Amino acid sequence: MRLANLGGRAALITGTRALDVSAASDGRFGPDPMSVLRQWTTFAEWARTAPPATEPYDPGLLGPPVPEPRQVFAVALNYPPHAAEAGYSPPDEPLVFTKFPTCLTGPRATVELPGDRVDWEVELVAVLGTGGHRIPAGDATAHLAGFMVGQDLSERGVQSRGTPPQFSLGKSFPGFGPTGPHLVTPDEWRESGGITCLLNEEVVQQASTDEMIFDVAELVARISAICPLLPGDLLFTGTPAGVGNRMIPPRYLTPGDELVSRIDGLGELRTRFR
Structure with missing residues (x-):
């Protein structure tokens, strides 16, 4: 479905x-x-x-297939090459932060750039169906409504501001959570597919979702062990290597750019910037 x-x-x-x-x-x-x-x-x-x-x-x-979730969780450094490009070893525990629901937009959005250090992160997004508290990993799929493509856009200047820095505000400007194009149920998509991001038709990220350190079931189990998950909650599961702020020199989004985010079997997002 x-x-x-x-x-x-x-x-x-x-x-x-x-x-x-x-x-x-x-x-x-x-x-x-x-x-x-x-x-x-x-x-x-x-x-x-x-x-x-x-x-x-x-x-x-x-x-956005899920326009007003009550909770939006996101995971950092969940692909080994991305952890390496950021200068870290693969984490032993999921590194969880939040995006605020007002950042969500659909699969064909135009997003206003709030600064000159906006970066891209293509991600698989899991959607909770029945929710639950302390969900065992083996039962996680039964609690899911499905999956979709997502972008965790980030204003790196805001994200790195302060000592220590914090993630959530820099990742929650209006339009910083493109999602879609549809919610695809687990019986139709089995959590394995190529994941790609193109900037102005140039491939900047390419991997497979089965390269994640913590898969969806493990993330659902680890997060729900602490936070009860609710129907419609979103889980951004992390991004592969190839983000702009780790390039030499760093590269960021500019007005007129088009970002295309794809996951095989789930579809694509097309986001423009002004």
């Missing part, structure tokens, strides 16, 4: 066709995408027998 936010309404997507969830379910689910996630178990059962998607849709109407 592929679930989208189409003009603010939950929709099931098949190829170039869409099915409005609220209309097809006679108002039982939706139209708010968040209300679907709050009823995830019963919605997923209904969706398996839903009518086929038949209406063409405009991709320009796609918004």
